[in-house]
Amino acid sequence: MTTAVAAPFRFFSLQVVRTRRLGPSLVRVTFAGADLEHFHSHGRDQSLSLFIPAEGRTEPAVPVELGEGWWQGWRELPDDVRAVMRSYTLRELRRNPDEVDIDFALHGVGPGASPTLGSARAGGPPSPAGPASRWASRAAAGDRVFLLGPAVADNRAIRFRPPEDTDLVLIWGDETAVPAATAILESLPAGTRVRAWLEVPHAGDVQDVATAADAEIDWVVGGTAEAAIRGALLPAAERPYVWIAGESGRVKELRRHFVGERGVDRRRVTFVGYWRQGLTEEQLRAAGE
Incomplete structure (x- = not known):
């Protein structure tokens, strides 16, 4: 073969x-x-x-x-x-x-x-x-x-790419993005400031994340994190980087929040729709999403 x-x-x-x-x-x-x-x-x-x-x-x-x-x-x-x-x-x-x-x-x-x-x-x-x-x-x-x-370690299927001058990393993921988000958190070096919101359906899904970063992680159980994110007092930062992934409709809404309401440079926001409410992956591929 x-x-x-x-x-x-x-x-x-x-x-x-x-x-x-x-x-x-x-x-x-x-x-x-x-x-x-x-x-x-x-x-x-x-x-x-x-x-x-x-x-x-x-x-x-x-x-x-x-x-x-x-x-x-x-x-x-x-x-x-x-x-x-x-x-x-x-x-x-x-x-x-x-x-x-x-x-x-x-x-x-x-x-x-x-x-x-x-x-x-x-x-x-x-x-x-x-x-x-x-x-x-x-x-x-x-x-x-x-x-x-x-077959190559640095490839285009890795989306998390904070600029070198990043002074704050912001992360949101629903349950489909928790594996990626926790892998990201574990990869971050000491001294990296991070604020993360991770959503899971049940308290038993909450995980211990071993990270050297200066990370504050909020696990949202059985609900959504939008209200917490919108009301959060974020650490002062001049060059934040945002990574958001999960259901595509919610990803778009949060991107609008960070860019339009928080003033984050859109070039410093990575947003990935892992799934879309009401569509199968086959339908998403057919639609080119």
């Missing part, structure tokens, strides 16, 4: 080695594979494309030749055969042995799951769990996946 695609990304054939429930709404899946020696990333909010088996199948079906034409080949596979593709964030990369962690927000799965989202980064109205949530909730050692990820 040919695995290379246009640099700096390529396909990796991986299998599950273990899973760990982080809370009622979040599960961490650890993957390994010989290909991971070629996987390189600086982390933070590194975006990945994960290919899992179609419902009722045990192997993810992708084109035999995963070259530059993989997308068309993948789309041409029958609907009931084609592997399900979803976008996720790298939570952690480790060496010796080579492993990657991906945290899955579980929606509509189990007694503690959120009923208000579709599958991770693929939002929707209240509905049964999407294919990725179902897969992650029952993932077991040996399960096979394909991952489209970086």
Whole structure:
């Protein structure tokens, strides 16, 4: 099988080695594979494309030749055969042995799951769990996946890029962005001033974040952080940098707040819509969002 695609990304054939429930709404899946020696990333909010088996199948079906034409080949596979593709964030990369962690927000799965989202980064109205949530909730050692990820550590799928002169980092993320936000927080060096608001559905989803940064983290349980953000007295800063990610409608509203009401230079605001209320990831891709 040919695995290379246009640099700096390529396909990796991986299998599950273990899973760990982080809370009622979040599960961490650890993957390994010989290909991971070629996987390189600086982390933070590194975006990945994960290919899992179609419902009722045990192997993810992708084109035999995963070259530059993989997308068309993948789309041409029958609907009931084609592997399900979803976008996720790298939570952690480790060496010796080579492993990657991906945290899955579980929606509509189990007694503690959120009923208000579709599958991770693929939002929707209240509905049964999407294919990725179902897969992650029952993932077991040996399960096979394909991952489209970086072969070059500094790549365009990393969005968190504060300018060197940043004197305050502001972060907001809903539950789909918590893995990226916590990875960002853990990557920040000592002396970095940070104010973060992270939303989770249940108190059991709140995590301990090991960061060297001077970080104040507000966990908002079962609600939204907009009122807290709008009413917050922020530390004095001349060159703040803002990273906001989650449901696209809320991301746009918060961007308007920071730029229009807080006066942050729009060039210093990174905003990423991980999902959109009422749309699946397939619909988002078709709409070019």
